[in-house]
Amino acid sequence: MGIFFERMALVGLGLIGGSLARAVKERKLVGEVLCLGRSEERLRRAQEMGIIDRYAVEMGTILGDVDLIVVATPVGVIVELIKKMVPLLKKGTIITDVGSVKKKIVEKVEGFIPESLYFVGGHPIAGTENSGYEASFSTLFEGRKCILTPVDTTHQKALEKMKELWVSVGSHVVCMDSNEHDKVFAAVSHLPHIIAYSMVNSLLTIEGFEKNILSFSAGGFKDFTRIAASHPVMWMDIALMNKEHLLPAIELFQEYLDELKEAIRREDATKLLDEFQKSKRFKELMK
Amino acid sequence: MGIFFERMALVGLGLIGGSLARAVKERKLVGEVLCLGRSEERLRRAQEMGIIDRYAVEMGTILGDVDLIVVATPVGVIVELIKKMVPLLKKGTIITDVGSVKKKIVEKVEGFIPESLYFVGGHPIAGTENSGYEASFSTLFEGRKCILTPVDTTHQKALEKMKELWVSVGSHVVCMDSNEHDKVFAAVSHLPHIIAYSMVNSLLTIEGFEKNILSFSAGGFKDFTRIAASHPVMWMDIALMNKEHLLPAIELFQEYLDELKEAIRREDATKLLDEFQKSKRFKELMK
Numbered sequence: 284m285g286i287f288f289e290r291m292a293l294v295g296l297g298l299i300g301g302s303l304a305r306a307v308k309e310r311k312l313v314g315e316v317l318c319l320g321r322s323e324e325r326l327r328r329a330q331e332m333g334i335i336d337r338y339a340v341e342m343g344t345i346l347g348d349v350d351l352i353v354v355a356t357p358v359g360v361i362v363e364l365i366k367k368m369v370p371l372l373k374k375g376t377i378i379t380d381v382g383s384v385k386k387k388i389v390e391k392v393e394g395f396i397p398e399s400l401y402f403v404g405g406h407p408i409a410g411t412e413n414s415g416y417e418a419s420f421s422t423l424f425e426g427r428k429c430i431l432t433p434v435d436t437t438h439q440k441a442l443e444k445m446k447e448l449w450v451s452v453g454s455h456v457v458c459m460d461s462n463e464h465d466k467v468f469a470a471v472s473h474l475p476h477i478i479a480y481s482m483v484n485s486l487l488t489i490e491g492f493e494k495n496i497l498s499f500s501a502g503g504f505k506d507f508t509r510i511a512a513s514h515p516v517m518w519m520d521i522a523l524m525n526k527e528h529l530l531p532a533i534e535l536f537q538e539y540l541d542e543l544k545e546a547i548r549r550e551d552a553t554k555l556l557d558e559f560q561k562s563k564r565f566k567e568l569m570k
Numbered sequence: 571m572g573i574f575f576e577r578m579a580l581v582g583l584g585l586i587g588g589s590l591a592r593a594v595k596e597r598k599l600v601g602e603v604l605c606l607g608r609s610e611e612r613l614r615r616a617q618e619m620g621i622i623d624r625y626a627v628e629m630g631t632i633l634g635d636v637d638l639i640v641v642a643t644p645v646g647v648i649v650e651l652i653k654k655m656v657p658l659l660k661k662g663t664i665i666t667d668v669g670s671v672k673k674k675i676v677e678k679v680e681g682f683i684p685e686s687l688y689f690v691g692g693h694p695i696a697g698t699e700n701s702g703y704e705a706s707f708s709t710l711f712e713g714r715k716c717i718l719t720p721v722d723t724t725h726q727k728a729l730e731k732m733k734e735l736w737v738s739v740g741s742h743v744v745c746m747d748s749n750e751h752d753k754v755f756a757a758v759s760h761l762p763h764i765i766a767y768s769m770v771n772s773l774l775t776i777e778g779f780e781k782n783i784l785s786f787s788a789g790g791f792k793d794f795t796r797i798a799a800s801h802p803v804m805w806m807d808i809a810l811m812n813k814e815h816l817l818p819a820i821e822l823f824q825e826y827l828d829e830l831k832e833a834i835r836r837e838d839a840t841k842l843l844d845e846f847q848k849s850k851r852f853k854e855l856m857k
Contacts, residue, residue, distance in 0.1 A: 412853075428785075428786065430786075467783065467786050468786070470773050471773070471786050471787045471790075472790055474769065475791050475793075475794055476790055477827070477831075477834075478769060479790065480830065480845060481826040481829075481830050482761065482765060483849040483852050484845055484852075485823045485825070486757050486758070486852075487848065487852060496754065496758055499715065499754050499755070504759060504762050506762075506793035506794075507762055507793075508852055509793075509853065510790045510793065511846075511850070511853065512849065515843055515846035516843065518842075518846050519839055522830075522842055523837055523839060526837070529834060530831065530834060532772075533827065533834075534831075535772045536772045537824070537827065537828075537831075539768040540764070540765065540768040542768075543764055543767065543768050543809075544764075544817065544821075544824075547764075547809050547810065547813055547816060547820075550810055552810060555810070556802055556803065558771055559767055559800075559802035559805050559806055561771050561774065562766070562767045562770040562795075562798035562799065562802075563798070563802055565770050565773075565774060565798065566699075566795050566798065566799035567799075
């Protein structure tokens with residue numbers, strides 16, 4: 284596999300950024316991996332570990348001569364960062380992001396990006412409950428889907444290059460409308476997180492929870508606490524930016540929960556059994 | 571380790587019953603493992619596989635000369651089964667169960683059990699989302715807690731023998747009041763299941779869900795579908811029998827979810843971040 288990009292700059296070095304850096308270096312897909320970050324100490328350590336080649340904490344000093352910029356920060360600051368970097372970039376630079384919310388980002392960036400630069404919205408469906416580049420690894424994207432959300436005006440060559448890059452790190456690329464993406468991920472990802480946060484926090488209020496709840500938590504509950512340990516700022520941003528689709532998903536769930544609660548209250552065994560059997564079939568469909 | 575019981579009879583041969591049979595046979599803790607079940611074909615296969623030594627589909631033919639009876643059926647039928655078997659049992663037989671709900675079972679059984687028989691309520695905290703003896707394995711109880719819920723009148727020697735048996739298959743035994751047990755497990759186990767069922771079923775109603783939801787489900791969502799694939803009859807029984815503690819747990823969760831939903835609606839970043847950070851701390855406490 285030859286070199287796809289002479290110089291790639293990561294903006295933000297968390298789990299996704301760090302893993303992408305390791306993946307492209309290991310596969311020699313990029314000549315040089317630069318990184319723009321906030322903490323010089325953390326960036327230096329990442330450089331010493333060989334995850335990145337060079338770094339900077341100021342935008343002006345690093346982004347002017349790169350072919351690809353991957354914005355891998357919490358979704359709340361992506362648009363603002365891209366807006367700031369646009370005047371600094373050379374003609375033909377491809378900009379992409381890895382945010383879990385796409386519509387607002389794509390719409391806003393398409394509104395100001397000049398013709399000389401190419402934007403391709405992206406979302407690698409890869410994450411763990413751990414965050415930070417310390418938890419990153421080069422095979423994170425293998426066998427996972429990566430969604431790209433081009434618009435009518437997206438530069439086709441830039442889109443192709445992004446597809447190739449993600450395929451080369453092991454992902455299956457799926458192109459999708461950004462609004463459709465946000466609707467699907469409100470259901471399969473954002474809703475489960477909001478539910479897990481709510482459940483874990485509601486249990487924190489139970490009397491004597493340390494003795495009783497912590498020591499008996501098993502099975503199902505542990506899955507919830509793992510989900511609810513996800514990066515707080517990242518999820519705050521996601522919840523706010525996908526409000527449009529997340530609120531209806533929460534409300535749909537609330538209706539179902541209320542139905543089950545009422546079935547329990549009136550001891551409606553038939554209804555409960557019917558609902559529980561439905562869920563089981565769902566798992567079978569997924570096999 | 572010598573033989574604890576000459577003859578143990580399992581009533582119901584699912585994941586827990588099958589695993590207990592394998593565990594006691596492997597460790598030679600029981601002379602003979604009998605099983606009362608409903609499907610002769612399934613029982614014969616279990617016998618051929620060496621999981622049990624003998625079986626019957628009629629109570630009268632198998633329970634009269636055993637030292638220990640372990641009722642390992644869905645919780646909804648445990649009391650009724652014990653009531654039926656009482657007249658058939660020899661003096662000194664110990665009866666235990668493995669149900670996930672304890673208060674109603676313990677109260678009812680203590681109400682009719684004669685002095686000549688010994689009842690000890692039990693709940694091994696061990697399960698997978700799989701059910702049936704085909705999914706059973708002899709190490710299921712290793713390193714797991716097993717809760718016993720004796721009452722003031724529980725025969726001490728019977729309690730000691732049950733403790734020894736569970737310790738011998740690798741469990742940590744914890745004695746607990748049956749009402750307290752039900753309150754704790756409403757929170758850490760029953761609530762997460764009801765939530766998972768509600769979420770999975772609410773998503774089933776989304777248009778085009780097979781194409782969109784199934785193919786993009788990842789991380790968090792998969793945990794939910796796994797939980798929601800648990801044994802429907804078992805969970806129907808649990809929900810109904812622990813209604814007293816489950817309904818308040820659901821309502822507490824609903825309050826928290828509503829709070830988060832309203833924070834998203836009014837875009838209250840501070841509130842969201844605060845709640846999400848709280849959940850993260852919970853995970854750290856569990857380490």
